[in-house]
Amino acid sequence: MRKLFTLIVALISFQFIQAQFPMGGGAGRGAGGAQSMNVGHFYGKIVDSKTNKAVEGVTVQLTGNKFDTVTKKMKEAILATQITRANGEFSIENLSVMGSFKLKLSSLGYKSIEKTISFGLKMPTGAPTAASMQQMLGQADKDLGNLKIEADATNLGNVTVTSTAKPQFEMGIDRKVFNVDKNLMAAGQTATEIMKNIPSLNVDIDGNVTLRNASPTIFIDNRPTTLTLDQIPADIIDKVELITNPSAKYDASGGNAGILNIVLKKNKKNGYNGGIRAGIDSRAKINLGGDINLRQTKTNISLSGNYNQRKSISEGLADRNNLLTTPSYIHQTTDGVNENRFSFFRGSVDYLASNRSTFTIGANYVTGKFDNDQDQRVDSTIKGTFTSYNMIKSLSTSQFENWGTQLSYKYNFPKNGENISADFNLNSSNNENNTSINTQTYNVDNSIKGLPLKQKTIGGGDSKNYTMQVDYENEITLDSKLEFGARAAIRDFKNSSDQYRFLVNDYYLVPSISNKYKFNDQVYAAYGNYAFKVKKWSYQLGFRIESSSYTGTLLKQSGADSSSFSVKYPLSLFPSAFVTYKVDDKQDLQLNYSRRVNRPNFFQLMPFPDFSDPQNINIGNANLKPEFTNSFEVSYNNAYTKGANFLATAYFKYSTNLITRYVYRDKNGLTLNDSAYFNTYINADNSVTYGLELSNKMPVNKWWDLTLSFNLFSSKINATIPDQSVDNELVSWFAKMNSTFKLAKGLSLQFSGDYQAKTILPPGGGGSGGGRGGMGGGMMFGGGPQSTSQGYNYPRYAFDLAIRKEWTWKNGKSGSLSLSMNDIFRTQLYKTYSESIYFNQVSSRRRDPQILRLNFSYRFGKFDATLFKRKNTKADQGGGMDMMQQ
Structure with a gap:
């Protein structure tokens, strides 16, 4: 013994x-x-x-x-x-x-x-x-x-905490995190409405989002996506991450706009839970949704679906002076109704094969249809005399499908903090559109002038995006970490737009203004990051190398190749650096730097004219160079009291070879004597943007939380183009306010607003925008300013209001009923001025003010860890490795 x-x-x-x-x-x-x-x-x-x-x-x-x-x-x-x-x-x-x-x-x-x-x-x-x-x-x-x-409401690191509730704002080393799952205005809406309440972001009338006056790259769960914001239901979004200055780990493309990462909701608790949602608005349009999540120790299954209907009503005005040898003036009014519906389905499975290996497979499917009915009147005045007017009726239908697949594998080595992961993502989409436009000209006395012009556009396209990435992380010591990886991104795109004219008794194809094209875009990259800590100082140094190529091809009517062009960009280097000093438990200072690129797209490169609009002909520039941006930021973060957070960021961006629009006048090409405007792109000399961004989240008292943000910035564009020199500079600012009141008996009220001062037009901005498959947001010039880098947006402001009642029952189930209205004072008017040496124009648009929405949601579930517990308790708990995979 x-x-x-x-x-x-x-x-x-x-x-x-x-x-x-x-x-x-x-x-x-x-x-x-x-x-x-x-x-x-x-x-x-x-x-x-x-x-x-x-x-x-x-x-x-x-x-x-x-x-x-x-x-x-x-x-x-x-x-x-x-x-x-x-x-x-x-x-x-x-x-x-x-x-x-x-x-x-x-x-x-x-x-x-x-x-x-x-x-x-x-x-x-x-x-x-x-x-x-x-x-x-x-x-x-x-x-x-x-x-x-x-229990003690406290501030941990950079996270603002109030009681046990999820904080509205968190600060990471390279991103700002906004938890939006409790946003009252989000119920029954899309991601577009979520973005309106995020500091630093601006949303225009067509739902286009800008971050510091540039369009960010959209990610979902840290992966690129082909979905647009209006295709993502707000009810499934957990948080929004703003990466204003991405490190070398991220794709360098996207210019100076950064990354907008949308993190979707996911069950992290053993057991099951789910919910159903339903809503209706003042235009009798409904939204429905539901989700179910099941998590055991080794498996997590998540399914969700949404159905949304929308009816959008818009009105617009435009006044344009043509500065030609024979001056003319055009006044346009536009009224439009757009009805759309879309369905969103998503599913994913996480499987913990062992304590070290995790497999994930996920898929999503989105389908939708848009019907647009638009009426326009265009009055023409030549040499001060009203000569005629046009009545334009357009009807369009667009359908789309989008599906994506994600395969992921992660392996944790026995050494703590060491892991390797591999991802494969495929996003595929297709669209079909059909537009008919009837134009009738009238004399001053309202008599018909000539025969009506009847046009029809039948088009469509499809795209496939492939992304493959491998990442390796290793915590070398407690205070240092090394990570490196490689990425390949391949995009195939094909589109067609056939233009028809009505002659005698039928529609006939007009090949000269029809087009079919395809392009292939490939980007290959490798990166490395090294992070280490010395006392109160934290450092992260990164380096990225990228190579890219681009091939565009015009197709014949039969689909065979007609003519093509290709561009290859050599290896480009993209360093990044983050330095953080922890003043104390509540205060941090950070300095960061990164270099990014904005590569020209197909339309900007295609050297063949597009005659779809004979009065505004588009033609690309195959000699365009990539636009490079160097970005610097200095941030100060202070969790100065319980439940409060103050963040100040000064930023500076310098871009070279800025891609901007250029308008010139030349012979039409379709007719011998007529001339027309040609819209193309050039590399401007440079642009400089700098500003100061302030945000403050503070609990005024136990029942009132207030978040304020303010951004003061200056944008300057220097461009030397034929026959003119452009130096466009404007100091501007915008502010946002979000006020939440916790009333008695589960009632809460949210009042939010924003004000946008006069701002410079984004480089290359204007155009029709907002369309799918070549369908712009408006006919003629009213869809947006045909601008070079000259022009500005007028000031605008709006306020939203929402109220919600919540119930929680002893069995763990909960419910809520919310009532909201956007633009409650009907003040949101988007007005723009643009000019070139050939014209100047003022246009304004208003869309969907004072829409009332009523939404109900019901949550159920059981989170008891013993619900699916096996007989072997110790084996079921797995030593905690499953929790590390959340």
């Missing part, structure tokens, strides 16, 4: 020595020595100190000594991390029974606790017996009991 006891002690001691000083092939076996014979097991339960109820979502971190292979010294390292489930329990296995450990408990809304623990292995005295040996082995399975944590 004594020999058996001696053997057991020797085995335990050997395991401890091997865990602390790994030898041979065991050098990479993980933190704390997670070998199969390590038998130590800590478990316990986290409870509220006042209510003694289990606390969910507590981070349980265990640290101990580990041999650092870099410094060849013993260093404290993280051995395991878990997040407690609904019953507050945690369980950490495969630990050495020798030595001491530090257990740290932290949770939003609670004070952190750190305590030293050990197994306290005691050697039996006297002759060993079976009972004494059993007692000793039992000490390796230690129950820490109920660990009490004290």
